[in-house]
Amino acid sequence: MPERKTTERPAVPTSTQDVRAHASQWLLFDTAPHGIVIHDAKGAIVDANAAAERMLGIQLAAVRGQVELDHLWAIVHEDGSPFPMLDQPPHVALRTAEPNGPAVLGIRVHGRPDTVWVSASAIPMRLPNQPRPFAALTMFVDITAARVAADALRESEERFKNAFRDSPVMMAISDFETGRFVDVNDRYCTVTGYTREQLVGQRSIDLGIVAGPTRDLLIAAMRDRGRVSNFEIPIHTRTGDDLTVMMSGDVLVFNGKPHLLTIATDVTARSRMEAERVRLAAHLRAVKRSERIGERGAVVVQQLNGVLTSMKAAAERHLAGTAEQGALRGDLEAIAQAGQRGLEVVRGLVDFIGATAGPATTFDLNALVRAEVAVLGPTSRRGVRIVADYEPSPLIMRGDREALGQSLLTLCLNAIDAIPAEGTLSVKTRSDADGFVTLTVSDLRASEPASTATGDANLAPFVALPDEASQAFGLSMVRATIEAHGGTWVIERAAGRGGRVVIRLPLAAGDATVDRATE
Secondary structure (H helix, E strand, O other), rough: OOOOOOHHHHHOOOOOOHHHHHHOOOOOOOOOEEHHHHHHOOOOEEEEHHHHHHHOOOOHHHHHHOOOOOOEEEEOOOOOOOOHHHHOHHHHHHHHHHOOEEEEEEEEEOOOOOEEEEEEEEEEEEEOOOOOOOEEEEEEOOOHHOOOOHHHEEEEEEEHHHHHHHHEEEEEEEEEOEEEEEEEEEEHHHHHOOOOHHOOEHHHHHOOOOOHHHHHHHHHHHHOOOEEEEEEEEEEEEOOEEEEEEEEEEEEOOOOOEEEEEEEEHHHHHHHHHHHHHHHHHHHHHHHHHHHHHHHHHHHHHHHHHHHHHHEEEEEHHOOOOOOHHHHHHHHHHHHHHHHHHHHHHHHHHHHOOOOOOEEEEEEHHHHHHOOOOOOHOOOOOEEEEEOOEEEEEEEEEEEEEEEHHHHHHHHHHHHHHHHOEEEEEEEEEEEEOEEEEEEEEEEEEEOOOOHOOOOOOOOOOOOOOHOOOOOOOOOOHHHHHHOOOOOOEEEOOOOOOEEEEEEEEEOOOOOOHHHHOO
């Protein structure tokens, strides 16, 4: 800073009035909007303008002629540490004969709760041909409001930074126009498999995280509506996984440029669970439709069998009483042959409807039940609790694992549908000394205590229903599968408690082991 030129004076000022007259040649001292304080060569305050008195909250008379002012106020640095007197701008200017500042000082007047923050600069005042200053003029500007605003902004930025970094959802900031990442949080890195260093400065479409058309659609929605909410999009991770996220976005302005702030939640599990729920619902509808077709087909087959049997018998009876050769005998023979072929077709339909067991494998029934219960867990209706009670040891049996699994799934889905609002689906396996395993599937009402979940409590007893009940339950195909495996079943109900299906299936003989293909 160039040295300020001074007006020649005949001698060093010897009074406050002389110093003040000298300073007034530079500015209108009393009316200046900024605070001005004049120190003499020893550092004592000799004058201060009205703005300085107002900012400091102290009258000139209280400080005039004093150097040590620790009893009136404390001067601190920006970080709150003490600001030594000899390091303050006026004293440095007096000592070095050079301008000093600006420096930020915090002035804490004793007895006042607030701190006044000022930006202070000091100029040494010298006479011609005098190397040492006879005074120092200190000018300062009140920056308290700006300081408070800056602190508030810094705190706000710090809170945003902490919330951004530690958020449990994915967050990213990218340049709106170029799409390049400016920052990402830890959760975003965890889900995508990239480090922050690998992402910042890159584009999601170049890394393959988001497809180009998907981002174009997102940006178009942002331009149209200013923001987007619950925008479900697919993403691809660094490890090759395809995930689904629910994304929301907003436009923020940083350094005068628009940026895109995106917040996303990984909903892959929920999407897959919903897809599985839809698949199971479709499976149940298909099973019920197949059962209806099978039930109707059984009736039609029975009727066709009666018609064809009668037709064939009548033709054979007439053939036995007709000795003549001719057109009539040929027609009767053709009718009898057609009836025989029809009966063979009917027997084929009977075999198709009744023989539901496919290729046999050796498997653990407990493992099969666990797998089907695991499928039911996340897809069962809200309000339905699933309780499974397995035989401690493996239950090795031989049969069509796929057919039995589908039958068990159908039983469970029907049981869940039978629960009106809330209740428990109970699945239990037990072996007995006769070489059989008992599989029990129960639908229990919510009004029953938890101790009745397995259906063994001595409350209202379960009573076996007639065989026709399998038609009412729509479970004829399941029953056919059980019987094709040499098993039996009983449908039971208990007043006010619900119902259950008790199935007995033969275990594999000897030391049978599980086929690896079924594990």
